[in-house]
Amino acid sequence: SQQGEEDPQALSIQEGENATMNCSYKTSINNLQWYRQNSGRGLVHLILIRSNEREKHSGRLRVTLDTSKKSSSLLITASRAADTASYFCATDPTSGTYKYIFGTGTRLKVLA
Amino acid sequence: DTGVSQNPRHKITKRGQNVTFRCDPISEHNRLYWYRQTLGQGPEFLTYFQNEAQLEKSRLLSDRFSAERPKGSFSTLEIQRTEQGDSAMYLCASSSGTGNQPQHFGDGTRLSIL
Numbered sequence: 001s002q003q004g005e006e007d008p009q010a011l012s013i014q015e016g017e018n019a020t021m022n023c024s025y026k027t028s029i030n031n032l033q034w035y036r037q038n039s040g041r042g043l044v045h046l047i048l049i050r051s052n053e054r055e056k057h058s059g060r061l062r063v064t065l066d067t068s069k070k071s072s073s074l075l076i077t078a079s080r081a082a083d084t085a086s087y088f089c090a091t092d093p094t095s096g097t098y099k100y101i102f103g104t105g106t107r108l109k110v111l112a
Numbered sequence: 113d114t115g116v117s118q119n120p121r122h123k124i125t126k127r128g129q130n131v132t133f134r135c136d137p138i139s140e141h142n143r144l145y146w147y148r149q150t151l152g153q154g155p156e157f158l159t160y161f162q163n164e165a166q167l168e169k170s171r172l173l174s175d176r177f178s179a180e181r182p183k184g185s186f187s188t189l190e191i192q193r194t195e196q197g198d199s200a201m202y203l204c205a206s207s208s209g210t211g212n213q214p215q216h217f218g219d220g221t222r223l224s225i226l
Contacts, residue, residue: 004154031212042116042203042217043155050212088154092212098168100145100215102154 004089004103012109019076021106023089024069030092032065034074037086037105046074046087051094081112114138118204118218125194126226132190133221137206144187145215146179147203148172155203161187162209191223199225 007022023032031050035043049056049065049072056063062075076083086105093101117136125131137144142163147155158177160168163184173179176194181187191198201222205215 033214035217040219040222042118042219043205043215045214045216048212048214090154090215098143098145098160098162099157099170101157102147104152105154 006103006106010107023072025091028094033090035088079110084110116218124224130192135187135204141206142209143207145205149201
């Protein structure tokens with residue numbers, strides 16, 4: 001079973017607006033990663049945040065991590081039509097497994 | 113860095129046939145993962161290789177599934193006696209082995225069982 005859950009499942013916004021999506025997970029982690037997937041393609045790595053980090057930025061992306069609440073958020077600022085994609089969080093558990101756990105994803109649609 | 117390459121991109125086969133997919137990881141990456149993704153879902157872990165050693169397998173990987181990574185380079189995933197439920201996208205990813213590293217994904221092989 002997948003331990004990550006993204007919220008919302010789908011999000012539709014106008015170009016230029018900000019998009020926020022959330023991820024919750026269940027166990028202790030080494031790191032949490034966010035990926036983007038365009039339809040019919042593989043996943044593209046966006047950002048990795050370690051368990052001892054609280055916030056990380058990369059261009060128009062801002063990721064926060066709250067290990068006490070076992071949650072993370074991804075903020076995309078000034079969205080563009082090209083940001084239309086599915087976004088997944090993936091966790092690297094500390095339980096000695098090599099298994100990365102992906103969530104069910106947020107489908108973002110940015111309207112031009 | 114030529115990226116992770118997967119072949120074929122699409123495979124259509126009849127139920128009961130065997131299929132084999134290939135993954136060529138980024139050359140300097142010693143970690144290789146296989147995932148399965150169905151429509152509207154996130155990738156589900158199938159198996160993990162460190163160099164040529166298969167270190168972890170999911171319970172999703174039934175006896176009909178086998179994966180290899182000879183010489184720690186490319187990997188193959190074989191499904192024997194395919195079933196309708198095997199229809200999915202099969203994704204391969206690789207990463208370097210120094211911990212806390214992102215995974216680099218191929219574009220996957222989409223399997224359709226008739």
